[in-house]
Amino acid sequence: MLDCLIIGGGPAGLTAAIYLARYRRRVVVVDAGDSRAALIPESHNYPGFQGIAGPALLDRLRGQALRYGAELTHGTVTALTREHDGFIAGSGSATYRAHTVLMATGLIDKKPVTEGLGDGIVHGAIRFCPICDGYEATDKRIGVLGPFETAAHKALFMRTYSRDVRLFSTDRAEVPGVSKDLTAAGVTVAGIATRVDPSADGVSVTVEDGRTHVLDVLYPTLGCTVRSDLAAALGAACSDIGTLKVAPASTGCSAPATLSPTCISSASPRAMRRSRRPRSTTGSRETTDNRGCGGAFSTSPRSD
Numbered sequence: 001m002l003d004c005l006i007i008g009g010g011p012a013g014l015t016a017a018i019y020l021a022r023y024r025r026r027v028v029v030v031d032a033g034d035s036r037a038a039l040i041p042e043s044h045n046y047p048g049f050q051g052i053a054g055p056a057l058l059d060r061l062r063g064q065a066l067r068y069g070a071e072l073t074h075g076t077v078t079a080l081t082r083e084h085d086g087f088i089a090g091s092g093s094a095t096y097r098a099h100t101v102l103m104a105t106g107l108i109d110k111k112p113v114t115e116g117l118g119d120g121i122v123h124g125a126i127r128f129c130p131i132c133d134g135y136e137a138t139d140k141r142i143g144v145l146g147p148f149e150t151a152a153h154k155a156l157f158m159r160t161y162s163r164d165v166r167l168f169s170t171d172r173a174e175v176p177g178v179s180k181d182l183t184a185a186g187v188t189v190a191g192i193a194t195r196v197d198p199s200a201d202g203v204s205v206t207v208e209d210g211r212t213h214v215l216d217v218l219y220p221t222l223g224c225t226v227r228s229d230l231a232a233a234l235g236a237a238c239s240d241i242g243t244l245k246v247a248p249a250s251t252g253c254s255a256p257a258t259l260s261p262t263c264i265s266s267a268s269p270r271a272m273r274r275s276r277r278p279r280s281t282t283g284s285r286e287t288t289d290n291r292g293c294g295g296a297f298s299t300s301p302r303s304d
């Protein structure tokens with residue numbers, strides 16, 4: 001019987017594994033191998049590193065967890081049920097029994113539908129979280145792509161970094177009051193996007209009137225899919241966007257705070273113990289809401 005089964009071996013799950021292994025707990029991490037962190041070309045906001053690529057960071061975290069005795073295994077947990085003194089989980093032909101389960105399954109960003117997008121992400125031309133890497137977009141040609149009002153919020157924030165910020169809508173050409181605010185802040189409302197084409201050194205976006213905008217960086221703000229199905233099926237309380245509600249372990253009560261896996265530094269595993277919480281009816285996981293995806297920032301356009 002394990003002390004803890006960790007589902008997900010991204011930065012959150014591996015950090016938890018390091019701590020639990022150092023507490024001398026019997027820990028297994030089961031990881032399906034598509035960490036969001038693996039897509040990071042080079043991160044500059046991770047304390048202690050001047051710059052580190054996502055895959056290298058994951059390697060370091062894995063090495064550190066192994067060093068203290070955590071067991072790491074590749075697989076996808078597809079079934080998770082309760083049994084009298086803990087949980088039982090299934091991954092392929094393997095079965096795990098554990099007193100506690102720690103969910104660190106992350107989320108998946110919704111991406112523009114276009115060919116060659118992977119290259120754009122690898123080259124850093126398509127980015128998802130300005131909290132993580134907005135600084136690297138300083139003085140560049142920045143585009144924000146998404147439903148008008150969501151994109152407007154992010155576009156205003158991007159004025160922190162550049163005078164050249166353009167909004168590409170995926171739903172409507174303008175929202176009167178919001179468009180006025182954007183123009184006043186110096187954001188160009190470029191129209192409804194019809195194509196996104198990554199290139200070797202940037203990305204271009206074509207809009208309905210046929211014009212093509214060449215950009216250095218594009219931030220899609222299309223929402224995300226929160227991978228909380230396993231926990232929601234067990235009755236864990238979820239927010240309306242599918243993130244798990246967590247509570248301080250000491251109180252055992254359900255706190256309203258929702259921790260969102262926005263950046264590595266805030267990637268928060270959620271430990272589950274056996275509880276008698278009522279089954280949630282709000283276990284939605286598909287969302288266009290960006291609260292879990294780097295959407296929680298205030299706007300402060302640069303003054304120049």
Ligand SMILES: Cc1cc2nc3c(=O)[nH]c(=O)nc-3n(C[C@H](O)[C@H](O)[C@H](O)COP(=O)(O)OP(=O)(O)OC[C@H]3O[C@@H](n4cnc5c(N)ncnc54)[C@H](O)[C@@H]3O)c2cc1C
Nearest residue numbers: 008010011012032033034035036037043077106132263264
């Ligand atoms: C292009 C890009 C650039 C980024 N740059 C930065 C940056 O510079 N700085 C920064 O702080 N953050 C950055 N981020 C965000 C960062 O990558 C995430 O915040 C971080 O990876 C979240 O860690 P996590 O462990 O919660 O989830 P993830 O890293 O997504 O890991 C979750 C893991 O759980 C696994 N999993 C899911 N379901 C199951 C299951 N049922 N069974 C087994 N395994 C499962 C997945 O396969 C995955 O490996 C960036 C993200 C992207 C996409």
